[in-house]
Amino acid sequence: MPSTLFEKIWQAHCVDTMPSGSALVAIDRVFLHERTGAAALKSMAAAGRPVRDPARVFAVMDHIVDTRIGRGDGTLMEGGSAFITETRAAAHAAGITLFDVNDPDQGITHVISPELGIVLPGVTLVAPDSHTCTQGALGALAWGIGSSEAEHAMATGVLRLDKPRTMRVTFTGKLAAGVTAKDMALALIAAHGAGGGAGHAVEFAGEAVEALDIEARMTLCNMATEFSAMAGFIAPDAKTFAYLAGRRYAPANFDDPYWKTLRSDEGATFDTEIVIDAASLAPMVSWGTSPQHSMPIDGAVPQGPERAHRYIDLAPGAAMLGTPIDVAFIGSCTNARLSDLRRAAALVKGHRVADTIRKAMVVPGSSAVKRAAEAEGLDTIFTEAGFEWRASGCSLCFFAGGERFPEGSRTISSTNRNFEGRQGPGIRTHIASPETVIASAVAGVIADPRELARESAQ
Numbered sequence: 291m292p293s294t295l296f297e298k299i300w301q302a303h304c305v306d307t308m309p310s311g312s313a314l315v316a317i318d319r320v321f322l323h324e325r326t327g328a329a330a331l332k333s334m335a336a337a338g339r340p341v342r343d344p345a346r347v348f349a350v351m352d353h354i355v356d357t358r359i360g361r362g363d364g365t366l367m368e369g370g371s372a373f374i375t376e377t378r379a380a381a382h383a384a385g386i387t388l389f390d391v392n393d394p395d396q397g398i399t400h401v402i403s404p405e406l407g408i409v410l411p412g413v414t415l416v417a418p419d420s421h422t423c424t425q426g427a428l429g430a431l432a433w434g435i436g437s438s439e440a441e442h443a444m445a446t447g448v449l450r451l452d453k454p455r456t457m458r459v460t461f462t463g464k465l466a467a468g469v470t471a472k473d474m475a476l477a478l479i480a481a482h483g484a485g486g487g488a489g490h491a492v493e494f495a496g497e498a499v500e501a502l503d504i505e506a507r508m509t510l511c512n513m514a515t516e517f518s519a520m521a522g523f524i525a526p527d528a529k530t531f532a533y534l535a536g537r538r539y540a541p542a543n544f545d546d547p548y549w550k551t552l553r554s555d556e557g558a559t560f561d562t563e564i565v566i567d568a569a570s571l572a573p574m575v576s577w578g579t580s581p582q583h584s585m586p587i588d589g590a591v592p593q594g595p596e597r598a599h600r601y602i603d604l605a606p607g608a609a610m611l612g613t614p615i616d617v618a619f620i621g622s623c624t625n626a627r628l629s630d631l632r633r634a635a636a637l638v639k640g641h642r643v644a645d646t647i648r649k650a651m652v653v654p655g656s657s658a659v660k661r662a663a664e665a666e667g668l669d670t671i672f673t674e675a676g677f678e679w680r681a682s683g684c685s686l687c688f689f690a691g692g693e694r695f696p697e698g699s700r701t702i703s704s705t706n707r708n709f710e711g712r713q714g715p716g717i718r719t720h721i722a723s724p725e726t727v728i729a730s731a732v733a734g735v736i737a738d739p740r741e742l743a744r745e746s747a748q
């Protein structure tokens with residue numbers, strides 16, 4: 291019987307099925323970060339439970355680290371240093387691999403795991419972090435868990451899990467110029483709701499998905515959790531194998547026929563199917579306080595919940611274009627990889643951030659991305675345009691990064707969440723692609739990246 295990619299990975303990892311229907315699933319890799327990792331490691335140590343196989347467990351400092359260049363263990367967030375020092379001590383005691391604050395391999399969990407070849411096609415990988423689904427872009431089953439589940443996985447090598455339903459989201463056709471993987475994700479969530487993927491393992495497929503490079507596939511899978519999916523993933527193909535070749539933890543070659551079996555068979559059926567015409571998509575921007583409050587950038591704000599309109603201070607029917615912004619941020623596990631920075635730099639070259647912008651910053655997704663960007667001179671392009679160039683970390687993606695702006699400030703942000711207070715008390719967040727962040731930073735108001743690209747081309 292034809293089976294889906296999900297079913298193949300599940301079957302290969304299912305150790306036992308319990309009478310309740312729950313399964314015990316073998317876990318190949320666990321990734322921790324300082325915000326939630328220390329708690330799991332400390333609790334295991336207190337209970338006298340060792341990490342079963344330390345070679346499969348990795349930790350990194352990303353959430354709270356200071357992203358100003360020349361950092362140490364100090365943090366912009368008050369009291370943040372303890373997360374760093376405790377994670378360090380616990381990681382050393384447990385014998386796991388730690389990428390510390392100033393390690394050359396440091397970076398945001400979901401950026402460095404693919405970069406180092408830790409996540410691989412067909413593996414199961416968990417982390418106490420909801421955006422672990424990003425890593426499904428390599429053809430893995432990767433999902434976010436709670437801290438106590440992380441302890442369970444580290445102590446036993448398995449997790450108990452209810453089998454999710456399967457969904458395929460097919461993007462047909464080709465994206466128009468200026469429309470990106472971020473826009474695909476926001477369009478899906480706007481159309482089907484922030485709860486649309488609940489209870490499902492979601493495979494992204496179709497011509498427009500196959501056309502994405504691996505980093506853009508990560509952007510799409512990153513947002514699966516904003517769709518409430520357990521996981522999002524894409525069948526590995528020649529691009530995936532080429533991306534992973536030569537990475538430190540990856541196997542020497544992907545010629546083994548096994549790798550080629552990691553795709554949904556012709557005729558495999560899914561519990562739910564969604565089809566979206568990629569060619570019809572425009573650059574998207576969020577107008578409200580949930581990723582489902584997203585709209586084509588050149589449209590009018592739709593009618594939504596009263597509270598969202600009040601928080602964001604935009605009335606139904608208002609034009610999104612031209613809305614003044616205070617802060618522009620390019621960063622996060624969604625959109626701060628080298629390809630994101632290259633596209634952003636190409637667009638900003640020869641322009642300057644508007645005088646009315648209080649702060650504009652670019653925070654590379656990893657220290658390796660930072661070095662590679664600097665080798666190409668992207669940092670100079672950004673700083674000449676008026677952006678601050680930072681060290682890697684989560685930074686302004688969420689408030690614990692410690693950046694502070696006055697209440698009511700409006701940000702245009704290449705991140706994935708626009709909840710009330712996500713970037714600080716009273717901050718109004720608009721999520722969009724890096725291209726849209728650049729166009730808006732240059733204009734000082736929310737602006738269409740296609741216009742800036744046209745102007746630059748003239």
Ligand SMILES: CC(C)[C@H](C(=O)O)[C@@H](O)C(=O)O
Nearest residue numbers: 325326353418419420421688
């Ligand atoms: C702090 C962490 C647990 C959290 C998550 O789970 O995703 C953070 O990364 C986020 O993006 O909100």
Ligand code: SF4
Nearest residue numbers: 421622623684687688
């Ligand atoms: S960059 Fe943002 S979304 Fe990603 S792990 Fe860090 S806080 Fe979470």
